[in-house]
Amino acid sequence: MSGKVSPKSDKSFGDETNMAVVDIEDPIEIKNGRVHHQKTAKEYVHVARLAFNTGRTRDLKYRKEQLGKLLKMYEETAEDMAAALYKDLRKPKQESYNTEIDLIVNDLKNILANIKSYSSSDYPPKPLANMCDTVEIKKDPYGVVLIIGAWNYPIQLSLLPVAGAIAAGNCIILKPSEIAVETAEYIATTIPKYLDKECYQVFLGGVAETTDLLKERFDYIFFTGSPMVGKIVNEAAAKYLTPVTLELGGKSPAYIDDNTNIELTARRLIWGKMVNAGQTCVAPDYVLCSKNVQDKLLGVVGKIVKELFGDNPRNSKDICRIITDRHFNRLINLLNSATVGYGGDYDPQDRYIGPTILVDVKPNDMIMQEEIFGPLLPIINVASVYEAITFINLNEKPLALYIFSKNKKNINLILESTSSGGVTVNDTLMHVVCESLPFGGVGNSGVGSYHGKQSFDTFTHRKSVLRKNFNPIMEKMQSVKYPPYSDRKLKCVQLVNSKRRGLPCRFLSYLLVFVLGVLVTLLVKHLCYSS
Secondary structure: OOOOOOOOOOOOOOOOOOOOOOOOOOOEEEEOOEEEEOOOHHHHHHHHHHHHHOOHHHOHHHHHHHHHHHHHHHHHOHHHHHHHHHHHHOOOHHHHHHHHHHHHHHHHHHHHHHHHHHHOOEOOOOOHHHOOOEEEEEEEEOOEEEEEOOOOOOOHHHHHHHHHHHHOOOEEEEEOOOOOHHHHHHHHHHHHHHOOOOOEEEOOOOHHHHHHHHOOOOOEEEEEOOHHHHHHHHHHHHOOOOOEEEEOOOOOEEEEOOOOOHHHHHHHHHHHHHHHHHOOOOOOOEEEEOHHHHHHHHHHHHHHHHHHHOOOHHHOOOOOOOOOHHHHHHHHHHHHOOEEEEOOOEEOOOOEEOOEEEEOOOOOOHHHOOOOOOOEEEEEEOOOHHHHHHHHHHOOOOOEEEEEOOOHHHHHHHHHHOOOOEEEEOOOOHHHHOOOOOEEOOHHHEEOEEOOHHHHHHOEEEEEEEEOOOOHHHHHHOHHHOOOOOHHHHHHHHHHHOOOOOOOHHHHHHHHHHHHHHHHHHHHHHHHHHO
C-alpha cells in the first residue's frame, strides 16, 4: 500500500460508523491529516462494474474459491486481527476472538458448507393455471455492493457481511471505519493479498471522499452505524432507488421484574454492558425495574464487578478503552449530569471508564436522549410490567430488548406487546451470536437483517422465472385468455384462477397426464376400429 490510513481525528462522518476511502493500487499521500487520492470514487466503482460484467463472480466455483481464500486469510492472520483490535480498543484477546474473529470464521464456514443449497433455485408450489409449467425462483447477485463498516467491532462488522456478498456473487467496495485506524489498515493491506483485487476493493479516507463515494450508483448498500448517519446513507441510496440494509442502534432496554435470580441477572447484565466497554449497538442501554429490584441490584453489583474485574477494575486487562478522546468526553458529560449509584471511576489519560450504575434517572434526563455507547447504565424505576411496556413503546423501537424474569406470563406479555430488532430472555447479547437467527433492527433501529443464511439472502435478488412450452394441447386449453373475450371464457379463467383447497398441483398435473393418456389411447383404438 502506497500510503497509510489517515490518523484518528475528532471529526467523523457520523458517530459509530464513519465513511471514508482508499484503493490498494491507488497511490495516495496524506496532507494535513487527510487522504489524497489519484483515483476518484467514480473510478473505483467503474473497476468494480467492469469486473462484475465479466460474469466471473456469478460462477459458483469462483465464489467458493474466493470464500476459501477469505477463510485462509482469517486463519493465517487471526493474531494480526487481535493485535489491531487491541491497539484500537485495548480489546482483550478472548473478547476479540469471542465477539469478532471466531464469529466471522464460523459464519464463513457455515456459508461454505451450504453455499450450493443457498444458490440453488427454489421451486415453489404451482397454481392450477401453471400446472404444466415450470415455476422457479433464481438467486441473482445484485451487482456492485457498498459495505460500510463500523469502528466498535471493526473486524466483525466489516467482514461478516463481505462473506455473504461474495457468496451471493457480488462485487464489493468495502469501507471500514477510519476511526479504528489499526483495523482499517489491516483490512486495507490484507484483503488484496488474498482476494480478487478488481472484484473486492477496500476504500478508506475521510468525509469528503466518502461523500463522493455515496454519489455513485451502487446496486446495494449495507451500512452499520448510527440512525443519524443511516438516514444520510438512505437518502443517498434513494437517488437511484438502491436497496439498503441499515444496521443501526438506539437505546436497548433491559426489564428486570421482581421474580428473577438477582445475582445471575446482575452478572449477565454487567457482562453485557462491559463487553467492549459498552461500545456495542446491542448493549443494554438502560434498566427498567422497581425501586425494590434496584436496591437488590445495587446490593450485589459490587460483588459481581469484583468477580469479573478484580478489586480495582482500572487495572483489569479485561476492560476495553473508549475509542477516542471525543467519545470519552461525551460520556463524561453524561456521567456528570447524572447521580451515581455505583462506580463512576474514570481516567482521562487512559480513556478508561469503570462499570457505572446511575440512579434517580428521569425520562427527560440528558443520558436518556441518546444511545450511551459506553459503560454507563442508568436505571429508571417503574411500578409494573405494564408501565415498563408503556415506556418502551413511547420510545423508538430498539435494536435489542432484554427481559429478566422467571414469570412466563410477564415474558410473553412483553414479547407480544413490544417491537424490537431482537430479544434475549434472561441474558444479554446472546441472540446476536446464534447464527440461525437473523440479526437486524426495526424502525429507527434498522432495515433488513443478516447472519447465517440471511447474509446470503440479503445480497441476493430472488428472480421469478416462469417457463412455458409450445405444446399445442396446452395452447388450446389456455386459449381462453385470448380475445375475442366472452362470458364463457371469463368463467373458465375465473374457475382456473380461483383459490381452493384440494390436491397439490403436482398431483393435478399427474392426473392431467393420465387423462390425456386415456384420451390418446381411446383415439388410437377408434382409428384402428375405423380402419
